[in-house]
Every structure is written in C-alpha cells, then in structure tokens.
Amino acid sequence: MRRLALIIIFLLSIFIASGQNNTNSPYSVFGIGELDNAAGGRNMGMGGSGIAMKSDVFLNFSNPASLTAIPAQSLETDAGITIKFSDLQNSLNSVNVLNGNLSWAALAFPINRTFGLGFSLNPMSSVGYTISTIKSLDGANYSYPTTYKGGGGLSEASVSLGAKIGKNLSLGLQSSVLWGNISETNLDYPPMGSTITRVDNSNYIGTSFKPGFQFQSRLNKNTMLTIAGTTKLSTYLNGSNDLTISSGSSIVLTQLNIQNQIKLPVDMVLGIGLQFKDKYLFTADYDRSDWRNALVNVDPSGLALNQSYHVGLEIAPKYDSQRLGQTRRYRFGAFYQTGYMVISGTQISTYAASFGMAIPIRKDRNTMNFAVEAGRQGSLQNNLIVVSYVKLNWSFSLWERWFIPRKYD
C-alpha cells in the first residue's frame, strides 16, 4: 500500500514536471532553453553549490555518490517548488513576470550498508518567450515585423545508485531519461501577402549518465574535508519535429516527423566541502561544460564554454540543541555563471546571491527549507536584455524510518 502510494506520488510528479512552461525569458529562445540547475533546497540556499555535500538528513541528488550517507532503515524524500519574479529590461521596454513550478521531487533509501538508491525528478530546461522584433528581408534593404513565441522544456527523471567503497570513498552513477516538448512559433508579417505562421513542434527523448565520487577525509576531530566530482557524459536527445507553415489561415506546408538530434556537452563539476562539527559547512563548486561541442538549434558561433563558480556557507548556531525549532540552519551562497550563449558578441552570464533557512518541523529529522536567490542575467549591451530575478524556493526534506521488522507482542 505504501509502495503503491509512493509510485502514485512519483507518477503525479512526472505529470506535473513534464510539459511545463516555467520560464518567461527571451533568452530561452536559444538551444534547449533556460537550464535549471536545481539540486535540492539546501543547495539552492548555498549558491547552487554542493556536490561535495553529504548528509544523513538532506538529500543531495547533484551527486549520486552522496546517497551512501543515508542511514539504514530510512526513507528520505525531498520536494520543492519555486516561484520566480523576473524583471526583463532592455532599451525598448521593461516587463515584470511571475512564474512558479515544481522544482524537484526526490526520494532515496539505502539498499544495504554499501548501496543507496535514489529516484529524482526535475525540470532540466524551460522555454517560454514571446519576442517581437524585426526580420530583414533578404534581397531587399528593409525589414518587417516578426514575433517569436516558444514554450515547453525538458524534464529529467533519474535513478541514482551510490556505493561506498572503503571508509572514505563513495562512488555513484545517475542514469536519467530526458524528455520534453519544445514548441516554437514564428509569425512573420511581411509587407505583402498574409501573415506567415511557422510552427515547429519538437518532441525529444534521450538518456544521460552521470558518474560521481565523494572522497571524505577527517582533518581533525571536528573537521571533515570532502572532495567530490561528477561528470555528466555527453548526452544525445533524439528529436522528432513537426513543421507546419501557414499563410493566412491556410496551411501551405506540413512536414511531420523530421528527425533531428540534440547533443548536450560533457558537464564536469569539481567541488570541495569543509565541515566543522555540524555547525559550519563551506562548499565550493566549479562547473565546466563546453557548449562549443554541443549540437543545438543555435549557430556554433553562438555557443561558448560555460563555466560556473559556486560557493556556499551553512551555519547551524544551535546545532546540538535538543529542542524542536532550535536547530535552525542559515545558508548563504553566491554563484557566477559565464553562460553558454553568445549573442551579438556578448556572452550571456548570470550572477546571483542566495540566502536560505532550514527549519525543523517535527521531532525526527524533518525539515522545511526556504531559499531566496536574487540574480541578474544578461547585459544591456548590444541591445540585449537584463533579466533581474528573485527566486523563492520552498521545500521539504522528510525522513522516515522504514523497513522495521514487525515484532510480535
């Protein structure tokens, strides 16, 4: 019964997570849209860092090797929602938008002393934009108005397995199915003839693999150093496109099932974590993916080496208190991401600062997490846009005792 309920919940999550349109940024017109790096409420409060985090309370699905920390007879679940306020601004206009969506849903449990198994579901990228601009008319020295509209995104469902190798080393492998739908509509308003509507509806599916490791070394009685790394291998998504072009209200061209392929580049992350008792945790990640090797619907000159730097700090002032509500944790973080897109010679970078808080909600190890991330993406140079945003994240980290053998009275 419980397992059935679990499956139902997980399927519901899939339903919720797939096919969402949870961004509202003109930058999502490029590639597979805006990348979603969510890896848990704790990570979000700490500037997105945390592949070197290892906790028996908080699930960290940014690194499958961290699953070995789940205690025996436990079931850990974690789910979060995000609301994002954005202000889009360029020299022409300024627009405020509000989006909200499920950020992740994950559960994990240990199989035995060596292995931990986890399932997670999260949006991988989001597409959502309506851009009004002009198109130059080839062969003539004038332009005409055009509108691009897009929606959809890719979702990721993963199975992660962590294995403890010896006292200090854990290895893990995350296998994911990526799928989604991206719909692009382009309305051309040429000075002669009817409006031309080009609808390109793509369905993608693919798999990806992400091995990871965590190496822990106790520096002294109270200090633990963790070094971690993950590599998401180059991922291929097979796409099937349906193209429809209409002139006015009549369809003039239909091409169904055009096969195409998206290749996402290798994504390597290195991180360290330094923990003093349970009171302080400092994390830093370096993320590198070379999108110049990618194959997306963007001219290769528009792709760049994407590097990001994340740092985070967690403080639990009363970590050893036994009273409910006293063991609050405060999180601070920041990141800088160079971005994978180059538009008009400008790389679209993002920087953000975050603050988070974890509040225990029950006697056992259940926590409610809040995180706020305020960031800025893009540039006003070369007629680009600056997206200023505030993300509010609300998540639960729940712990349950599981697999207790029944005892006879």
Added chain:
Amino acid sequence: MERSFRAIAGFLFTAFLFSCNLTNVQDFQMGANFVNSTSGVVLIDTMQMVSSTVHLDSIVSSKLSRLLIGGYQNSLTGTVTSSPYFQISNSSFPTVLQTDLVYDSLVIKYNYDGYYIGDTTKLISFNVKRLDPITGTNSNGSTFNRAAFKLGLDGYLYNVDTFKLADQNLGLVQFYPSPTYKRDCYFRLSDDYGQTLFNNIINRTWIDTLSNLSYFKLFLPGLAFISPVNQNQIAVGISQKSIAMRLYYHAQVNPTEPKVPTYFNFAVNTNGVWYNHISYNSTGSLLGSISQPSNPLLSSSEVPSSNTFNQTMVQAGSGVYTKIRIPGSEALKGYAKNLILISAQIRLTPLLGSYTTTNTRFPTLSNNPLPDTLAVFVVDRRNVIAKQYASSVGSNIYAHKIIPIAFNQQPYYILDATSFFASEMASSTFTGYSLMIGTVGAKAGMMLNPFAFAPFDSSGNLFKLSVYCYIDKVYNN
C-alpha cells in the same frame, strides 16, 4: 509514514497549482538580430522577363456604349480608323395618317459622349451609308432577301467585321468636333432617300409592313458612318443612345397658318446590333508591319521588344497588347526545398511622353491619359488567349495604376502576378503561358488610345519583377 505521504501529496498538489505560469508569457520587444532568423521572406528580383508587343487579329467591339468616329495616328503603333455600324429601329406610326402630309427633310441626330483623342481643331468628316440586305437565290430557284446585319455565333461582333453597304451615299457629314458640347447635333441627309422613305410611310400598306421590325430590317438593315482612310488626326465618341434618324414632315395647311413640323423618329435599336469597325495599319510606326502578319492564318503577330527600343506598346481599338513571358516562373519551386510563394509583383512604367498627363487647367489637345486599370490575359505560346487572368477564387486581376505622391515620379502600373506564379509552380508540365496586358475589354473596342511601356532601366525601377518567397532555412536541405 502515512502523515509523510499526506504531506508530500499535499505539497505536490500545491506544486501542481503553481506549475502553470502565474503570468502569461509577456510580449517583449527586441531589437533586430537578437534571434538569427532561421526562416523568412526573401526577395528575388533577378528573374528575367521577356517582353514583346502582340497584335491580336480581332477584338470585341459590339454593344458598347460608344460609337467611335474618326481616326488617330501616332508614331508608336500607326494609324487606327473607326467607322461605327448600327441598327435602327422602326418609328412608331399612327394608325391613321393624314392624307395632306408633306416631306421636309431627313436628318441624323447624335450627341457626343465626351471621349476624344487627337486634335479637336481638325475637321471630321464621314459618309452616312446604308447597309444592304443580302439577296440571292435558294436552291429551289426562289429568291430570298435577308438582313445580314446580325451578331456572330458567339454573340459578338469584332473590330474587323464588315458588312455590305449600299452604294448610295445618304450624306457627307463634316464638322469641327466639340466633344464637351452637350446638346444634340443634327445633319441633313439625302432627300432622295428621305423622300423614298416618306413615300413608303404614307402608303398605308407600307406602314403596316414597316411596323413589323423584321420587315423593317430588310428595308433598312442599318446605317454606318464611314470614315475616310485619311481621317487620322481626330476621333470622337458618340453616345450610342443619342443616335437617331429623323424624318421631318408637316401637314399642308392654310398658308396663313403656321406650319407644324413633326417627325418620325428612327432611334438606334438598343436590342439590336451596333459595333465599331476599326481598321489598323501599323506601317511606318515603331511596330513596323505587325498589322500585316507574314502568316495571315495566325490569330496574332508579335514584335519582340528588342525591335522596338525595348519598349512595348498597348493600344485600345487596334488590339495591340504587351506580352510578358517569365521563363523562370515554373522553375521557382526548385529554387529552394521549402519555398512558399508569397507575392509576385510586376511593375510596369509607361514611357514618359507616350501618354498625356491629366491637367484640368490646360487640357492637352491629344487627350491621351493613362487608364486606371489594364486588363490581363493568360496567353499560350501562340498568343491565343487561354483565359482572363484571375485569382484562385476566380476574380479577375487587373494591373492598377499607381500615381506616386512625389511630384517628380512617374506613374506606373502594378500587376499582382502571384496567382500566375502559383499556378505555374503547381503545374507539373510546361505550360508555356505568358501574361498579356492591355486595355480593359469593355473599353478596347471603343477607344484608340496608345501608349508604350518603358524598357528595363539600369536602376531596375521602370520594368521590374519582385518575387517574395518564404524560405524555411532550417529544414532546407
């Protein structure tokens, strides 16, 4: 455990509520080049057009509102001369006629309709002729007498049609035209014929006979105003409805009392036949011998624009049209894989000086303004008209005159050739079709106005084809 599930389920439900966009995706204005347009409209203005002037052997000129008299000569197309033929109906005759009636005169009456071309200071003259009924012998030896003046099998008469005229001349009419003169003009005709007609009327049996239209047609099948061949400087339009032949008479009364003239009115038969016979001679003009084709069996003759300083001509009345062949129109579909035709526009600029500009203050003598619209036909390789050029839903498409606002720019015509390109591209076989442009059909048989289209110029503005296509560059391989 159960509580946890409930918590998570509740949480996911909340997430579900949030998962839609809280605000709609906002329309955001961006400058150019933010998105690399992967598809879009391209202009192809390098397609070749081959132009020529075509002379159709005949054009419809019957049952138009205007009868055209006179002629016009110009250096572009040559000389055209028009002689109208028309049927008149019988007058109504009183059942009882006085016995003391006296013939006065026979006159022809008409009114201008305002149209003219040429020099109005020149004298117009024409002979009024009577059409002859056809007489002959049947195979059984009996004779027949038949009014030959009737419409052709297709219901029309053409500018080249002729009918036999009686030798007798009913009168020579000569006048200096005043096309804007609104009142009726009267000219006296032959009294010999008038007296004959009068005598036939006052004879009671003749009245009964003449009251029957078919008998009247045998007696007087119709009239024609025959322009002399050298009449080439002025042509005027006569309102078809205004024409009538009148036979004036009076009753013999006491000489001390005033005469009371009255008349029998023979108006144009509006249910009958009338047309303009228009003769055309291109000799000595830019078109050379186009009016005398080397092969008279062909229904048209053609002069390439290379023989006429790259100009092409259009003239009403004579059947002179401009033909445009676009060799690449069918091949356009092969230009790119996902190519969608949006629009094809042909711009044609009339040659400056080949027409007169409308100037209300100082109307020019020749009065040859550009028409607002020109008719377009689809013709095959032998210049036989396949159909009038029309849109996919069947409405006729014309070339429209555009007068630029800038004072120093010339008027031009725009022809929307999209429908032509669409059908050419859709055709699996080579059609060989061309477009032929000229005077609108309803006016071609009642005007003589010529003009020329200017040749392709270095800036490509005077004679130009602009084809707009949407090309999908993403899947275009």
